[in-house]
Amino acid sequence: MDILLILKALVLGLVEAASEFLPISSTGHLIIVGDFLEFTGSRAETFEIFIQLGAILAVVWIYRERLLDVAMNVNRDPKARRLTLNLLIAFTPAAVLGLLLHKTITHYLFNPVTVAAALVVGGVAILLVERYAPAGRVRAVDDMSWKDALVVGVAQSLALFPGVSRSGATIMGGMLGGLSRFAATEFSFFLAIPTMFAATFYSLLKEWGHLTVADVPMFAVGFVAAFLGGLAVVRFLLAYVSRHSFIPFAWYRIVFGGLLLAYFHYRPWVVGG
Secondary structure, three states: OHHHHHHHHHHHHHHHHHHHHHOOOOHHHHHHHHHHOOOOOOOHHHHHHHHHHHHHHHHHHHHHHHHHHHHHHOOOOOHHHHHHHHHHHHHHHHHHHHHHHHHHHHHHOOOOOHHHHHHHHHHHHHHHHHHOOOOEEEEOHHHHHHHHHHHHHHHHEEEEEOOOOOHHHHHHHEEEOOOOOOHHHHHHHHHHHEEEEEEHHHHHHHHHHOOOOHHHHHHHHHHHHHHHHHHHHHHHHHHHHOOOOOHHHHHHHHHHHHHHHHHHHOOOOOOOO
């Protein structure tokens, strides 16, 4: 067993957990940290896809009672039907665009320089949303209309650009559309379940051939780290948004992205390197 590789898997699993649900871009951080750790290539890409399952299962576990209730009562409970329909509506835009543009985005945009730039732009966008978003007229996920869900779904499409942040795009889109900060955050968690499951399984089906039995320990460590870390991050964020804004995350993105742009100015990124 390669201990160094296991440690890299642990670090990346924790990075996935910390960045998947915060508005700071998990894909962007995994690309950047993977580059620093010299963990790149097809196997690394498959690993980064796989550990997303650990993170999303953390959401499923935290909301297990609510999800089970929706599944059991979708045929007779109007709230369960509304949530299911809203998730389908919000899921569709990014799913369609992702299928159409996946190869192009992966080939041209998955590199630290574009990610760093997106981190900065996204940070500025969060500051603007926090300043100018209307007061939240929708206080809870159960009160959302299909139009609210569509706004969030269109916003989620922006996250196809690496570095934008899926959670950041959906939360900020929801707030611009009139959702309260808490409702936008909670709906972002629910929407992550179909979105990330679909994206992960689609990518794994294409990349599974790059793996061997020797990769199992590395994948297991990354998966468990992402799951346990995800539990902590989701609970933290739900408590955080009840009392605070996303401004600290915006400044983190701007400072971190700016430092990265300076770093890669002196260490040029070679596509495919």
